[in-house]
Amino acid sequence: MFRLLTLSCAATLSACVAPPPAAPPGVDLRGTDWHIVAVNGHQTPAQGDYSMHFGADYSFGAKFGCNSMGGNYTQAGSTLTVTNLRSTLIGCPEPSATFESKGSAILGQPMAVSFTSNDRMSLSNAAGTITLDQVT
16 A cells, blocks of 8 residues: 555656746847756866857857857747857867767757746757857
8 A cells, every 4th residue: 555655756746847947038149158057968178268258239150169150030939949050060079079079960950948947948859959058
């Protein structure tokens, strides 16, 4: 009986876990800079440029340690879409090559924007998750 009650409670609690909060209404990414903290839960190295920029003119830039990426973006509520994504093609050493490959796959499809704090944002879709801290 106790085991059944324990399993029932565990199932109920797991159903009550809330998803991460979506972008608060009115959050505008224009003119903001971010440090990429992790890609798919793997911390970025301390050395190297792991960054993202959202221009006031809806231009977009990112660097996953080696190549520079750029394009444009649109933001509709909590959905972010990068368009016209292009990249330099330098052969990158590890771990930059892996971060860049996984990061560009995520950037290649619409992403759900969510915040775990005022200065920590996640961009997620079926390809994975990029975790970022705002640079102030």
